[in-house]
Amino acid sequence: MTRRVLVTGATGTVGGAALRQLKGDADGGKLTVLGASRSEKGAAKLQDGGFEPVHMDFDKPERLRPALRGVDSVFLVTGYTVDMLVQSKRLLDAAKAEGVKHIVHLGALAADDTPHAHFAWHQMVERTIEAMGFDWTHLRPNFFMDTIWEGFRRRPDRLVHFIGDRAGSFVSADDMGAVAAAALSDPDTHKGKTYPLAVEAMPFAEVAKIFSEVTGRSVEYRPRPASSLFETMTRQGAEPVYAKSLAEGIAAIEDGQLPLADAVYDTVETVTGRKGIGWKEYAEARLDQLPAANA
Ligand SMILES: NC(=O)c1ccc[n+]([C@@H]2O[C@H](COP(=O)([O-])OP(=O)(O)OC[C@H]3O[C@@H](n4cnc5c(N)ncnc54)[C@H](OP(=O)(O)O)[C@@H]3O)[C@@H](O)[C@H]2O)c1
Numbered sequence: 601m602t603r604r605v606l607v608t609g610a611t612g613t614v615g616g617a618a619l620r621q622l623k624g625d626a627d628g629g630k631l632t633v634l635g636a637s638r639s640e641k642g643a644a645k646l647q648d649g650g651f652e653p654v655h656m657d658f659d660k661p662e663r664l665r666p667a668l669r670g671v672d673s674v675f676l677v678t679g680y681t682v683d684m685l686v687q688s689k690r691l692l693d694a695a696k697a698e699g700v701k702h703i704v705h706l707g708a709l710a711a712d713d714t715p716h717a718h719f720a721w722h723q724m725v726e727r728t729i730e731a732m733g734f735d736w737t738h739l740r741p742n743f744f745m746d747t748i749w750e751g752f753r754r755r756p757d758r759l760v761h762f763i764g765d766r767a768g769s770f771v772s773a774d775d776m777g778a779v780a781a782a783a784l785s786d787p788d789t790h791k792g793k794t795y796p797l798a799v800e801a802m803p804f805a806e807v808a809k810i811f812s813e814v815t816g817r818s819v820e821y822r823p824r825p826a827s828s829l830f831e832t833m834t835r836q837g838a839e840p841v842y843a844k845s846l847a848e849g850i851a852a853i854e855d856g857q858l859p860l861a862d863a864v865y866d867t868v869e870t871v872t873g874r875k876g877i878g879w880k881e882y883a884e885a886r887l888d889q890l891p892a893a894n895a
Pocket of ligand 1: 608609610611612613614615637638639642656657658659677678679680684706707708709741742743744747
C-alpha cells in the first residue's frame with residue numbers, strides 16, 4: 601500500500617509549496633498526498649490544481665480524526681494566531697488516535713532557550729510532538745521571503761520592516777516546501793532531525809538594493825521602529841496576543857538581542873541536493889507579479 605501524507609495549511613504559503621513539491625511522488629504513485637482545506641472554496645482550488653482535498657478544520661475537533669484516517673505522515677502548519685497552540689494539540693491528539701507515525705512541523709528559527717513567546721510556542725509544540733512518541737522532523741525557518749515579497753508587490757517603490765539596520769536571514773516557501781516534501785516522503789532518513797532554514801542573510805537596505813537592481817525601479821528601505829509593530833499589526837487585524845508575541849521578537853532583533861536572527865545554514869542543499877534560493881533569484885523569478893512601472 602502506498603504511504604499516505606496529509607499536508608495541513610495546504611491552501612497557504614508553505615503548505616501549498618510542500619504540496620506542489622509532492623506532486624511528482626503523488627502522480628508517480630509513490631505516495632497518496634492529501635491537501636487539507638477548511639473551506640469548500642479552498643478544496644475546489646486544490647482540486648483544480650490536481651490535488652486531492654480533504655476537509656479539515658483545526659477548530660472543528662470532531663472533523664480531525666476522519667481527515668487523518670489511514671495517514672502515515674502529517675505536515676503540521678498553523679496560521680498566524682495564538683490558537684496555533686490549541687490547534688496543534690487537537691491535531692496531534694487526533695493523529696495519535698488514528699495511528700499517524702510521523703509529524704513534520706513548521707516552526708520558527710530561534711535558540712532552544714529563547715524567552716520570546718512566538719518562538720517559545722513553536723518549541724512547545726515541538727516538545728509535545730516528541731513527548732507523544734511520534735517520529736518527528738522539525739523545520740525552523742527564519743524570515744519568509746514570500747511574506748516580504750507580498751508586501752513589496754503591493755507597494756513596489758518601498759520595503760518596510762521593523763528590524764532597523766540589523767541583518768535578518770531569509771528562506772523561500774519553495775525551499776521550505778522542498779525540505780518538507782523530502783521529510784514527508786522519506787521519514788526514515790529525516791526522523792529525529794531539526795532543520796534550521798535560512799539561506800541568505802543581509803540587512804533590509806541590501807534587500808531593497810537587490811530589488812532595485814532586479815526590477816530597474818528605485819526601491820527604498822523604510823525602516824519603522826519595532827515599537828510600532830504591535831500597533832501596525834493590530835490595525836491590520838492581527839490578534840493582540842499574537843501581535844505582541846511577534847513585536848517582542850522583532851524588538852529583540854532590532855536591539856541585537858536575538859541569537860540566530862541572521863544565521864544561515866546549508867540545510868536546503870543537504871536535504872534537497874540543490875542550492876537554496878537567494879533574493880536575486882527569488883525576485884527575478886517573480887518580476888511578472890509586479891504592476892507596470894507607470895501604472
Ligand atoms: N512569515 C514568516 O516570516 C515566518 C517565519 C517563521 C515561521 N513562520 C510560521 O509560519 C506559519 C505560517 O505559515 P504560512 O505563511 O504558510 O501560513 P499562511 O500562508 O497564512 O497559511 C495558513 C494556512 O493555515 C490554514 N488554516 C488557518 N486556520 C485554519 C483552521 N482553523 N483549520 C485548518 N486550517 C487552517 C489556512 O487555510 P485557509 O486558506 O482556509 O485560511 C492556510 O492554508 C506560522 O506558524 C508562523 O509562525 C512564519
